[in-house]
Amino acid sequence: MTFKRIFLSISNQNLSDWLNWQNQLHGQAIDLGLERCRSVAERMGLLSPPFTLISVAGTNGKGSSVFMLEQIYRAAGYTCGRYTSPHLHQYNERIVINGETITDEALCASFARIEAARHDGPEISLSYFEFGTLAAIDLFFQADVEIAVLEVGLGGRLDAVNILDADAALITHIDIDHIDWLGDDRGQIALEKAGICRPHHPAVCADPNPPQTLLDFSRQQHIPMLYAETNFKMTVSDKYWQWQQGTKHYANLPLPSPATNWQIRNAAGVLALIETLQNHHPVTENALHEGLQQGQLPARLQQLDTRVPCLLDVAHNPLATRALAETLSGQPCAGQTHALVAMLLDKDIPGTLAPLLAYIDHWHLVELDVERAAPASQLQDYLTTQGINNMTRYDKPRPTFLQLQAQLSPQDRLVVFGSFYTIAAVSA
Helix, strand or coil: CHHHHHHHHHHCCCHHHHHHHHHCCCCCCCCCCCCHHHHHHHHCCCCCCCCCCEEEECCCHHHHHHHHHHHHHHHCCCCEEEEEECCCCCCHHHEECCCCCCHHHHHHHHHHHHHHHCCCCCCCCHHHHHHHHHHHHHHHHCCCEEEEEECCCCCCCCCCHHCCCCCCCEEECCCCCCCHHHHHHHHHHHHHHHCCCCCCCCCEEECCCHHHHHHHHHHHHHCEEEEECCEEEECCCCCCCEEECEEEEECCCCCCCCCCHHHHHHHHHHHHHHHHHHCCCCHHHHHHHHHHHHCCCCCCCCCCCCCCCCCCCCCCCHHHHHHHHCCCCCHHCCCCCEEECCCCCCCCCCHHHHHHHHCCCCCECCCCCCCCCHHHHHHHHHHHHCCCEEEEEEEEEEHHHHHHHHHCCCCCEEEEEEEHHHHHHHHC
């Protein structure tokens, strides 16, 4: 079949058709490397963006940090684009321009431009994620945004987002995740994430315990990295928090949502990055206050006002469940704490569940309806080795959630975690 026939057969399809086709196009769902994506971007004229580009990498806190950056810059009057992944319910959630989720029509038009560029010369294969990243960049060009904030998908150095040179980079928290691609050494993982930084361009690390490899790399590559607790600090009170870097000081800042120490650390990194760009994109203290009060991304310690109080969290690695455990510890429950959990097979199941063992009274285990799903029996086997007997296995997340909401006491609480897929299935 000729290219023309192939292209015409999909160029007028709807968004679902495009996404299904992208999932089948490339042989590997995750294929780290920049050459293919960069080549298509070059054909499309996307490699020299007219907007300020901020890239955000990290094991946890990326999405929340991207959201806060976008909200603060919008409060300061700038036109902004936001790119995050994965999505919870609709693919469109990944790309937001000036506070508006991108439309199906705009996405399909962008995909058609990318598809044309893929064949403008020797054919270049692209993964599902690379299509989405190119679409985000393309649509930010189309919208003439002033600032674009992009979340790295996996790692940093070889992630598709890194085809562009970031004007400023933020590294959030660094921990072990995606072992099959990034390894199981925190120092090496930090280097992969540092790959989004560029010499002589501002960068911030919000992790208060950065690996030595990151410090060495930044110095060797002439990256003016600012570090939490070394270059900037935060202090927290009941209703406010304060941020300080040298003589620069912000007092009585509103607590972000959720108002946890982890989220405030994310916010501190965000403020540090904004300060590095003040000469180019001034932000007033009023804009900081307004932006910090603009809510939160869904499923990040999200409280649901349901019959049985519910906490939704996409926590799927040990660092994230340590943060979740800290939240549960600080919010005692009158009844029992129940966990509804489903995970992916390639995650560190023992390491992810371990921080929560002391806080969960009963475990409700389900299996996701996706190819990479971990069997509920695998979660059960680990809990059994830890002496846990209070657990029940179910078939599907959503019916289980509804059943628990009907059966548990309103004095109890239900914690749902384990994967983006878990939250999406429960809240469908």
